[in-house]
Structure formats: structure tokens, C-alpha cells
Amino acid sequence: MREWAAYTLEEEDGRATLVVTGPLLISTIGALDRELRAFDAPVDTIDISQCGAVDTVGAWVVLRFAREKKAEIVGADGQAERLLKAVEQAHSNAAIEPPRSRLRLRVPEAVGKQVVQFGYGSREMLGFAGHIIVTALATLAHPSRLRVTSVFRQIELVGISALFIIGLMSFLVGIVIAQQGAAQLEQFGAEIYTINLTGRLSMRELGVLMTAIMVAGRSGSSFAAQLGTMKLTEEVDAMRTIGVSPIEALVLPRVIAAVVMMPLLGFYAAMLSIVGGASIAALTLHIPFGTFLARTQQVVPLYDVWVGLIKAPVFGLIIALSGCYQGMQVKGNSEEVGMRTTMAVVQAIFLVIVLDAFFAVFFDKVGWA
């Protein structure tokens, strides 16, 4: 049980004296503080000679009360006197919470800021893309300037390391499409069209799209976090001082790796998705595995493969671009790295899906439906 600080009130010759008892410490002051806040009578003197230990919180509470009642503090020993003086000098009325404007002003302000930011962001990203293109052209003119080691390292990280997870994901997606498709087509007695559905959908859309989402999550985020951290530790600045272009050394290898690996990964994903569909068809629809694959060859036109292969490098470019752009925008603190990484992934996936819709319309119009 704690010994709480308390007080007694003594009256003498019409002068009220508040006698504080018990230690005036942060651990014992809780009750006394609230009692004194509620205290509603004139006090002329505060006697703290009987309270033993004092710390700054105790001194503060006594001092505040004395100020409020315009009372005099007596009986302070040397230590209490020092503390009273210290807290008196440290008195302030400043706010603890940051200043905030009203909600009805804050919401439009935030929206306006977002819109302006979006405008600037789009312009800067376009500039960034231009910078990469110029650097890429310069590298074409002087191929020796290409960081070959770095490119291969990134190809390994973006492509080879992702094989297992992308393969597994596509296989499972293939199973789901075939199984769900069959359930619907069965109603017309058209289960055999499950093969058309799985084959064409995998080649045109799902293989590339799911791969793009996975690569954005795996590599787009790591580009942003890596470059962001390098910005924070001033590595990027150090590079510039030595005369190495960060775009050439850091960004270009990542962009090349993503552009090169996306078609390969997308095609690989489509293949495994078809294998997944064939497996579930063999198990539940009694379509033999070999028949499924042979039939796929007949019903999927070659241009479906081209549709997937044309989209893939564009998606790779988008992912690398937003990852690197957001990474290079980091400044200030580590919180920014996390924020920019999130933005890189969200932006990449969003742009990929928007572009995919445009591609769908475009290929339809050119007759590759």
C-alpha cells in the first residue's frame, strides 16, 4: 500500500495554513493533486516542513497551488528550495499537441494537397522516365558503360528467385479457373470448353497479370526500399560526387532486369496455369491430361501468346519505374522509406491494371480477339 500525500487545514488568527504531510513524490502525489484542484477556500500559507522527500512533481504541485491562491510556501528545506526554484524557472504554458485546424478546413486542404501532389508527382515521374530513356540511349551508344554484373544480379533477384512462388501461384490459379469454369459450363453440357477458357485466359491475361502483381510486390517494393535506404545513408549522394550517375548504376540495371524477365516469367506462369487446369480437369472432369494439352494447342491461337508477350515488358517497365522513382524520392527519415515502398507497390499494380484494360481494348480493335 502506498503512503499518499495528504493535507490538513489549520486556522490561526484568521490566517489559513495548509499543512502538507507525506512524501511529495510522483508516486504519491496523485490524490493530493486532485484534492488541491478541487480545493475551494482561501489559503495564506503552505507548510511543507512535515512532508519528507520531495521531487520535482511534488514541488510543482505545491508551487502551482501557491500561485493559484497567492499563498506563501514555508518550511522548505535546502533540497525542496532548490526544486521549487528549478520548476518555477521552468514554468511554461505551451501546448502539448500540435496545432490542428478545424475538420471542415482540414479535409478540403488535404484533398487539395493530394491533387496538387498528384500533378507534380506525374510530371516528375515523366521526367524520371525521360532521364532513364536518355541514359539508356547513351548506354546504347557506349555499351561498355552498362553495368553487366549488376544487370545479371538483378535478373537473378527479379526472375530466378521468383520462379518457385510464381509457379506455385499460377498453378493454383489455373486450378481455380478450370474448376470454377467447369462448374458453370457444365450447365450447358459444355465442360470441354473449360480447355478454351483456361488456355486462352492464362495466355492472354492471367499469366502476365498475376506475374506483374507478384513482381510488383516482390521486386518493386525491394527497389523502392533499397534505393530509399541508399538515399538516406547518402550513398546516392556519394555516387554523384564521385561522378557516377545513380540512374546508370542503380536504376538502369533494375529496369533492364524487370523488362527482360517479365515476358519470361509471364510465359512461364501461363504454362503452369495451364498445367494446373489440366491437372484438375484430369481429376474431376475425366479429361485426360494429354488430351487437355493437345486440345489447348488447337484452341489457343498464336496471337494469344503474342498478346501476353507484348504486354509483359511494358508491365515490367512500369513496375521498375515506379519502384525506382519512389525510392529516389525518399528524403528525411526511415518512416519515408516505408511510405514510399507502399506507394511504389500500389502505384505499380494500379498502373498495370489500367494499362491492361487499354491493351484489352486495343487488341480487340486490331482483331486479336
Place this chain on the structure above:
Amino acid sequence: MSDDAIEAQVAAEAIPEVAEHFDGEYPILIKGLKNSFGDQVVHEGLDLEVRRGEVLGVVGGSGTGKSVLMRSIIGLQVPDEGSIEVFGHEIVGANPEDGLGLRSRWGVLFQGGALFSTLTVGENVEVPLKQFYPELDAELMHEIARYKVVLSGLPADTASKYPSELSGGMRKRAGLARALALDPELLFLDEPTAGLDPIGAARFDELTRDLADTLGLTVFLITHDLDTLYAICDRVAVLADGKVIAIGTIPELLKSDHPWIQEYFNGPRGRAARSGAGLGKTVDSHGQTGD
């Protein structure tokens, strides 16, 4: 509400366990401490006594385990062997939950300030208050936060600013304000003046000494800064070879013949700091002899 009712309510809101005031002579008592990371032994057979009310400077070359020693004392690093008593309570092997009350009796200033970046400086100071003394009135917590900010040498309006808006020196002061939030008896400072300009560092030294004297603190101060040692430390402990090889006032240490101590205090920087502190020939007296 009557005073009795207030008292009952406050007692109900308070957490049951609170550390008692410490009256012993040695707030920190370390015996036979051993710390290692894999094959690398940092401390072996380290003994250290910190006296109540003193400012103890801890020095040593890079990698001699000054920070590891501090982390062991405050329970962030579990040592391999040895015993560490803080306020008479054994830290090594104790259940971390039991040490909760003890934690309210010490304050720690980490190297970078380690402020919570999503809270303002004032809210940072209130975090330990809310953790240990939930019974305090919200208004009292605000008042405490305000005067601790000013007490730590910051302008009053810093209380509502976020750590990212502060300079390195101000962040350290804000960290100090949080370390002092609970009126601790023991204060740990990890390189408080590192990265500060000489004027800022000297002010911080002054502030530390002032607070130690006013609040009656025991200070465990890790530093590389020779000026800090001369300006504010009562005693200095030298860490080398995994042990405390010497401890005492600076004049006592100067008599030691350990090569590291000799090099440290008698190197060009050591001599400059000594003359600055007036223990050797001062620049002024030098000028007078020239007359």
C-alpha cells in the same frame, strides 16, 4: 467529490507495484560480469561500483563494450555470467516482469534520442508517466511534460513539435526530458554530446551537471568527449580488455601507467581538454608569463 472519495479513486486507478526509494550507498553494483557474442568476448570478470549521487564517466576505445555494459545494466542485454544489482535488486536472471517497478527509478537517454517519431515531444514525455502513474490527473501530466521540456533546456513551444522537426541537439534534449519524466534517481546517458557542436556540447554538459546537483541524480555517463569528463564527472571508469581497468578521479587516473590511459589523457586532445578545464596551464596564464 470529497477528499476521501478522491483518495479511494486514485488508489483504485494506480498500479499496485511501485519501487521504493533507495537509500543504499551503491545504486549500481556489478560483480564478475561476462558478456559475449558468439566467440567474441566483450566483458570478462568486470566489476564496477557506482556511488549514490556521483556523475560517473565511462570511457574506453571503440568496441570495448561501453554501450553493452549500459544495456546489461538496464536489462536489454542478458549477460552470460555475473551479477548486476541495481538499487539492491538483482537484474541478472530476474523475471523481466518483476523489474517493472525498478524501471520507474531510472531514466535512459539513448544515443540518437530514440524519441517516438509519431508523438510530439510533450507526448513523448507523457509516455512513461502514463505507463507508471496512470492515477495522475491528465492536466498534471501536461503540466509535468511542459516543465520537463523547459527544464531540459528547450524552448517551451517545442512540446508540440514532432521529433523530425528538431535538430540533433534539440532531439537529445528532448530525449533527456523523457528520461527525466519520472524524476528518476539514476540517469543513463549514452554519448550525450556526440554529434553536437562544441557550444551545444558545453551547454549540455552544464545542463547535466545542474540537473544532477538540483535533482540529486546518480549519473552513468558514457562518453568519448574529454571536455565532458573534465567538466562534469566526479569519477571516471576506464574500460579495456573486457574489464574496468581503472576507476577514480582524473588526477588519480593520470598517475596510472596503463598505456591506453596514458595515451587517452596525455594525447594532444587530452592535454587540450585538461588545459581548458584549468587543471594544467591555461591559455591565460600562458599569456601572462609571456608579459
